[in-house]
Amino acid sequence: MVSDPSRSSTLPLDPVRPVTDAEVETFRRDGVVLLRGILPTEWLDALAGPIDRVVNSGEAVDIGGIAGGEDAPAFAGGVDHWRLDDTFRAFSVASPLAPIVARLLGSASVWLWEDSVLVKEPGSPYPTYFHTDASYFHLRGDQVCTTWVPLDAATPETGVVRWVRGSHLDRVGDDATGDFVEYRPNLFVTEDPIPGTVGELVPDVLGTPDLADRLITFDVEPGDVTVHHARTLHGAPPNSSTRRRRAISVRYCGDDIRYLHKPGLPGRPGLDEVADGDPVGEPWCPQVWPR
Secondary structure, three states: OOOOHHHHOOOOOOOOOOOOHHHHHHHHHHOEEEEOOOOOOHHHHHHHHHHHHHHHHOOOEEHHHHHOOOOOOOEEEEEOHHHOOHHHHHHHHHOOHHHHHHHHHOOOOEEEEEEEEEEEOOOOOOOEEEEOHHHHOOEEOOOEEEEEEEOOOEOOOOOOOEEEOOHHHOEOOOOOOOOEOOEOOEOOOOOOEOOOOOOEOOOOOOOOHHHHOOEEEOOEOEOEEEEEEOOOOEEEOOOOOOOOEEEEEEEEEOOOOEEOOOOOOOOOOOHHHOOOOOEOOOOOOOEEEOO
């Protein structure tokens, strides 16, 4: 593992272009924004080999097994590859994602929470059921988001993500000043919640007109990045095509994020060493901005 990826890498540190004011407004209003052609594709070339390695080695497991799939094409997923691999660490810590996130969150500082490899092989029959990323994080606060970086052109046929526009602002009941809705985390390829977790069950998004009418999705190309708020409901269809859908997600925290131990969730390195209300930070969450 490298101690300073920004110095060891010859890959670009800056986005191809700046994030616009309109894109910031879209992110904060809709809870998701598509940033076209913002990531230097040299990073994608560098990540292709490491992604295949974690899939082929089993470091990223076949999530389809949770749904009882055995012979079907895989839906591989894994987390925290940055802790073990120089290229994943460089991408999470020293790539153009950090200044992009700082701009969208309006945060002076940004910390890495985790990275995740998500690969749906051709013909993989598993949908990603709707969920919010915040449900899986031992965190509280508003400035937390997920970047979704495609290595392949992605469409609804290959399983590109769908989001419920504005769902990051949904509140409990009809009171506009009430608490934001907190959903129970599910097992991704089933609607079953993780045992022991708390919160509301994720609704049937496609069967609820108010939510289905707010669905938004994008056809994406390598070099595009989507960024969504951690409270934004999202999911993805199966890969019904003959093409792979490779992506890497990286999740980041801003200034107002604090630890909050949540029942039923898996642990993570360093979680036993922090208390509720502690800010995220080194060594468990590297600071990525300012560099």
